[in-house]
Amino acid sequence: MSDEERSYTDLGATTEGGTAIAETSLDIVADLVPGDTLEDRLRRKAVHATGDPEFQYLLRFGNDPVRRGADAVEDGNPIVTDVTMPRHGITDRDHDCEKRTALGEGDDLATDEGMTRTRAGVIALNERGVYDDAIAVVGNAPTAALTLADCIESGTRPAVVVATPVGFVKAAESRQRLREVGATHDVPTLTNVGRRGGSGLAAALTNELIHVANEAKAEETDE
Numbered sequence: 001m002s003d004e005e006r007s008y009t010d011l012g013a014t015t016e017g018g019t020a021i022a023e024t025s026l027d028i029v030a031d032l033v034p035g036d037t038l039e040d041r042l043r044r045k046a047v048h049a050t051g052d053p054e055f056q057y058l059l060r061f062g063n064d065p066v067r068r069g070a071d072a073v074e075d076g077n078p079i080v081t082d083v084t085m086p087r088h089g090i091t092d093r094d095h096d097c098e099k100r101t102a103l104g105e106g107d108d109l110a111t112d113e114g115m116t117r118t119r120a121g122v123i124a125l126n127e128r129g130v131y132d133d134a135i136a137v138v139g140n141a142p143t144a145a146l147t148l149a150d151c152i153e154s155g156t157r158p159a160v161v162v163a164t165p166v167g168f169v170k171a172a173e174s175r176q177r178l179r180e181v182g183a184t185h186d187v188p189t190l191t192n193v194g195r196r197g198g199s200g201l202a203a204a205l206t207n208e209l210i211h212v213a214n215e216a217k218a219e220e221t222d223e
Contacts, residue, residue: 072159086139089203139202146173164197
């Protein structure tokens with residue numbers, strides 16, 4: 001992989017040795033996941049984040065989520081995560097998007113109604129209109145993904161949904177439901193199939209949307 005091809009990727013390394021390791025890793029991933037499309041970039045990011053070459057076959061793209069998600073980043077739309085882990089993993093650099101988290105936003109509702117804190121948080125933020133035009137990120141909680149799907153079905157329109165909740169109970173089903181309501185209501189979705197996933201993957205995919213947005217902005221500046 002050339003330096004120019006690496007330029008869109010935040011290596012996260014701060015030392016010469018760390019940078020060399022990261023660049024070698026990216027070269028290996030580039031060999032494992034060939035292709036020049038935006039979707040291929042996200043597939044490489046998933047493989048790099050998980051250390052699993054097979055993960056490139058597990059991603060699902062609905063309604064052009066990479067381009068439309070990058071556009072939302074360029075516009076400075078908010079990034080709303082289900083829990084704190086993906087929020088902390090999403091870079092603060094090179095974008096003007098406010099980062100918010102559903103967890104903790106609806107604790108009274110969770111207590112009163114006996115529901116999970118993430119479900120209650122999504123409901124609370126949705127009632128305030130936070131999810132409309134937002135970059136909605138679900139990295140951990142299937143109940144957050146299922147609740148977000150309900151909100152979309154009821155009229156909420158995120159700019160894009162990045163959903164990779166992990167687990168054995170309702171994780172795969174929640175992502176499938178998001179894909180279905182996204183397809184029905186023209187909401188872009190970036191998800192995966194199977195039980196695997198997690199907050200690290202959700203953050204990595206969102207970071208790549210930010211890199212795509214920055215590359216598009218640089219191209220506009222050069223013109």
